Amino acid sequence: MWRVGVCYTLILLFAFCVVGRVIYLQVFEGEKWKGRAQSISKKDITVYxxxxxICAADGRLLASSIPYYELRMDFQAPGLTDVLFKRKVDSLALCLSRFFGDRSKSAYHRLLWNAKFHSKKNRYVLINRRKINYNELKQIKTFPLFRLSPNKGGLICIQENKRVQPHINLASRTIGYLNKGNGNELIGKVGLEGLFENELKGVDGISMMQKMSGKWLPVNQVDPKDGNDIITTIDVNFQDVAESALLQQLQVYHADHGSAILMEVETGAIKAIANLGLNQKTNTYEEIYNYAIGEATEPGSTFKLASMMALLEDGYIEPTDTIDTGNGVHRYYNDKMRDSHIGGYGKITVQQAFEKSSNVGISKLVNQFYKDKPRNFINRLYEFRLNKTLDLDIKGEGIPKIKYPGEEGWSGISLPWMSIGYEVQQTPLQTLSLYNAIANNGRMMKPMFVNEIKYHGKVLKHFDEEVLNNSLCSRETLRKIKKMLEGVVLRGTATNLRNSSYSIAGKTGTAQIADKNKGYGHKVYQASFAGYFPADNPKYSCIVVINSPDKKKGFYGNQVAGPVFKTIADKVYAMTYAMHPPKQDEQEYEVKVPISLNGNKEDLDKVFKELEVTVDDKDIYSDWVLTSRQDSIIRYKNRSVNNHLVPNVKGMGLQDALYILENAGLKVNISGFGSVKKQSLRPGSNYRSGDRIYIELS
Structure with missing residues (x-):
């Protein structure tokens, strides 16, 4: 009995332990084990x-996400038996070798065989490092084993979206790119990708998976919401023209980098923006940096526009006033100001000083009128908004620099040097905005890069143009400065841009800029041209800036940057029919007179009088006439009808022909429609009353 008692006691103690453990697990660790159980049987998968x-203005893709796939194989798939694998492995290895071309059939055979029979640690084996696109995936799914279901053939395709720009290098820095975030997700960092990251990325979904009978099956899902589409202002055709023209000139002059921007005058919409820099490793030009937006440098002579506007606006000068530039050299304290024209221009008008880009002429004018009150000049530049950024939505805009009298770096030579574009800094886009404002009758627009945000074709938001300054200067100053800008191309430094189809207005610029740490000692030049076209009715403004061209080949603005501007302008003009003046067709201006049949003069006179058509009836005595058009009038000729001879009714209408023939006693047979083409009896021949005549109408 004591043995039974011991067993009973032990069993009772064990039962108490079990019950106690159950209670403990339920009360104190219940949540922990419920969570662990759920993690084993349920899991959430993010559905990206x-x-x-990102699209061009006409909807063509500039950036899009395309699915690419990583290929792996599950060698422990339930249906992938050893017999099936051995029967198909040779043909699968051959197909993979032919498709990828990176290793032999035997190498692929070893990879597959070892993964199946010798490697138990790694269940999911990478077949090839190269990501394949959707069309390639469809081809791979026709291979042996891979054409079977995943549980039988073992094929696993891991999708990864890759951001691509179909038009390589076209505005790629402005479009932007993606970087990996903290969770390896791709995030827009720069350009439009960064600016509209929240709109583009969409909202990820969640798929809840539960393990049932050894398989993971979806039981609930929150669908993802696709990102919105961004419709830019970029015109792909114009962008291609700008890229090609800039690239060609950079290659010709072996320049370090350059940019070109095309802007719509009325709205400020950027239609093209090209940035190309020399990749020292590959010796090719690529979109390395957004120079158009981010690089602030001394603009050189394109800045003379602002100096001339200040002088005109303050009423100090007129374009017809004269300035003595002497021999082209003028000293300001210890520094010499020089004109590019050796020997100088002598005594010239203000208009000519601007057209010929005389450094001496412009600087002497500014120094003469503002030397004792430099703040007035700088205040004018501030009124033109040259000291402020354009408040671009895209990150990375360069900071303009217009120093104020008394600030660090101001000296006695600051004023004359600033007047010709030195000791100041502007980005190409900031300079273009000033020229665009002149073309837009003084209205400065904020540069626009995006037209709309859409979701599956539906417009969610439309971006309107934004005005930065409604009136830069007076209408009189605008009128004068426009004539000066046109004169640069007609008679000045940019005559090589003239053409017979349309007019161009603008300004050349050649600046010696500092070379990184070497300063101005090592001569490095920047060539530019800024302007607009057609000059008489501006539609587009454009700037071209080329940095560090080969000095031996050339470095002046009209020579290096001007041809790029002209190529862009020529092709944009050719592609934009609305810019073409209507053809003056001479026939449009010719007075239209009706075609008239021969007939009765009295009847014709009534009709032509009603239609206000001039008639030449000089020397007409007959009741019946022949008609003809000459210039813008109708001329009559006599047509006699003799009662004894067959009348001539050719060219008459049926009514008049019947009247004459039947009154002559002839019986008429008719065929056809229109005016009389033929008559059976010869005109002027004899006939007898009652004879039959056949007339054919046409």
Missing amino acids: ANRGD
């Missing part, structure tokens, strides 16, 4: 949203 596209 499709990133929105």
